[in-house]
Amino acid sequence: MRPSIAKKIAIALLGWGIAIVMFFPIFWMFITGFKSEVDAVSTPPHLFFHPTLQSYAEVQSRANYWLFAMNSVIISVGGTVLALLLAIPAAYVMAFFPTHRTRGTLLWMLSTKMLPPVGVLIPIYLILRATGLLDTRTGLVLIYMLMNLPIVVWMLFTFFKEVPREILEAGRMDGAGRMGELRHVLMPLSLPGIASTGLLSLILCWNEAFWSLNLTSSRAAPLTAFIASFSSPEGLFFAKLSAASTLAVAPILIFGWLSQRQLVRGLTFGAVK
Amino acid sequence: MSTTIATPTPGRRFARKTSRSGVTLPLIAPAVVILLIWSIVPLVMTLWYSFQHYNLVDPTQTGFAGFDNYQYLLTDPDFWSSLINTLILVGGVLLITVCGGTLLAVLYDQDFFGRGVARLLVIAPFFVMPTVSALVWKNLMLHPIYGVVSSLLRGVGITPVDWFSQVPLLTVVGIVSWEWLPFAVLILLTAVQSLDHEQREAARMDGAGAIASFFYITLPHLRRAIGVVVMIEMIFLLTIFAEIIVTTSGGPGVATTNLAFLIYARALLQFDVGGGSAGGVIAIILANIVAFFLVRSFARNLEV
Known part of the structure; x- marks a missing residue:
């Protein structure tokens, strides 16, 4: 039984219609960035207009985009790499040498993720201030590492569980120690899983807006703070806001699109085989 | 040697257990310890402050606040x-x-x-x-x-x-x-x-x-x-x-x-x-x- 042509067309229309509605705010943000401020607030809104780079120039002259972007890259990559370094050995042990405590440890790790950051903001703020880490990239790298560690351990654990034990045991026969086994056998085998874990961690760090807004002011401020500085209305600001938003979102959106296939494998936490 | 033969099971089990945790512990400990600190230190501090009179703009109000x-x-x-x-x-x-x-x-x-x-x-x-x-x-x-x-x-x-x-x-x-x-x-x-x-x-x-x-x-x-x-x-x-x-x-x-x-x-x-x-x-x-x-x-x- 083949679905009728009419049904196929209906599905295509529905699929595209929903896709366009979901994407519309991003599309509109993108084109508004190329409008003049007057065009941006014309009613009814125009889809066709004289494109201009004026807003991008003004955004750049008000706040140095590259500085914020650099902070975002360093903090996200730093936090992700540190979390992976700590999590890979831990997940390896839990996946291949489970004890009666393993299950409890895993669940406890996940439950630490449910603590609202705002509940511990004050102590963290005071600790960072006392150690001179307030408004530094190092401070945020550490926070992001801690923030993502539970999820990173979990995802790696589910990936490592998929690697057949026999392969590791064969390596052990050849005299590889624990570290050798981990580095030369397990890591190459589960590279796709490690990659998708890293990708998710990068995206979470890049978009994180609670710690970055409360723990940085100027030197270490990432793109979330850059955007926040364009959020208060001063006269006409729609085009500038859109240009700044596009600049902040574009790198991670393109990155996410390119890696979505990889990413999905990691997100499912082993629920989908 | 005779003692190990006399009590093989507990001795061997103990030896295996220590050697196993001896190898795996350094691998898992950093992640667990760091998360433990991260989840406990701020929590204890928050708990401490929650029983204090502590207002940043009113330094006259200090001390234990009870509930x-x-x-x-x-x-x-x-x-x-x-x-x-x-x-x-x-x-x-x-x-x-x-x-x-x-x-x-x-x-x-x-x-x-x-x-x-x-x-x-x-x-x-x-x-x-x-x-x-x-x-x-x-x-x-x-x-x-x-x-x-x-x-x-x-x-x-x-x-x-x-x-x-x-x-x-x-x-x-x-x-x-x-x-x-x-x-x-x-x-x-x-x-x-x-x-x-x-x-x-x-x-x-x-x-x-x-x-x-x-x-x-x-x-x-x-x-x-x-x-x-x-x-x-x-x-x-x-x-x-x-x-x-x-x-x-x-x-x-x-x-x-x-x-x-x-x-x-x-x-x-x-x-x-x-x-x-x-x-x-x-x-x-x-x-x-x-x-x-x-x-x-x-x-x-x-x-x-």
Whole structure:
């Protein structure tokens, strides 16, 4: 039984219609960035207009985009790499040498993720201030590492569980120690899983807006703070806001699109085989 | 040597155990210890402050406060409304994203022209940072005069609504759902695709309609994936902050103040560290109750 042509067309229309509605705010943000401020607030809104780079120039002259972007890259990559370094050995042990405590440890790790950051903001703020880490990239790298560690351990654990034990045991026969086994056998085998874990961690760090807004002011401020500085209305600001938003979102959106296939494998936490 | 032969079992078991933990412990300890510190030190400090009179702008008020901060908080109607707002926010977004995500996953599993591109467009909002989503929706989409939605409404003859003052909480639920629907679609679509097509074909042969096969085959198959969506979303939805501070700052009044925002307002806007910390402790207790039930139901699916 083949679905009728009419049904196929209906599905295509529905699929595209929903896709366009979901994407519309991003599309509109993108084109508004190329409008003049007057065009941006014309009613009814125009889809066709004289494109201009004026807003991008003004955004750049008000706040140095590259500085914020650099902070975002360093903090996200730093936090992700540190979390992976700590999590890979831990997940390896839990996946291949489970004890009666393993299950409890895993669940406890996940439950630490449910603590609202705002509940511990004050102590963290005071600790960072006392150690001179307030408004530094190092401070945020550490926070992001801690923030993502539970999820990173979990995802790696589910990936490592998929690697057949026999392969590791064969390596052990050849005299590889624990570290050798981990580095030369397990890591190459589960590279796709490690990659998708890293990708998710990068995206979470890049978009994180609670710690970055409360723990940085100027030197270490990432793109979330850059955007926040364009959020208060001063006269006409729609085009500038859109240009700044596009600049902040574009790198991670393109990155996410390119890696979505990889990413999905990691997100499912082993629920989908 | 004779002793080891005399008592082989306990001795060997002990030796094996120590050697095993001796090798694995250094690998697992750093992650566990660092998380332990991260989850305990700030918690203890928060607990300490919550029993202190500590106001950043009023240095005369110091010392042990007993349960004053808690009593003040628990008798404050704002606290209870923030609790209800948190529930509505989490519940509303979960309902929309899980139901919508399931339907969209089935839709995007169908073959149609340009499906790959359409999928990319649908999942895009997940990658947009919450601050940007909130700003774009607040200004470009929902602004009562210049927003696209308002223009569309005027175009069909309806007076535009001032979303953030007339239906503030629902509007925030809508924006957050827009951010998280793609996540649900991503995961549930992968799950739907892993469904055995022969099984569905067989059901169709047996005369099951599209709706019957959705309820009896697709939905049971998605159970675990839906569990994952609920758990991950819950982690992030309980602590929603950026969307609220950017769009409404908790207002009008306290209409969109959730627990996270209430604590922020107490501690950093009213400089009441003691009161804010008491709120933090309550939030942590509530999160643990939720975590307990979630994690327990999730643990059933966990093979260790």
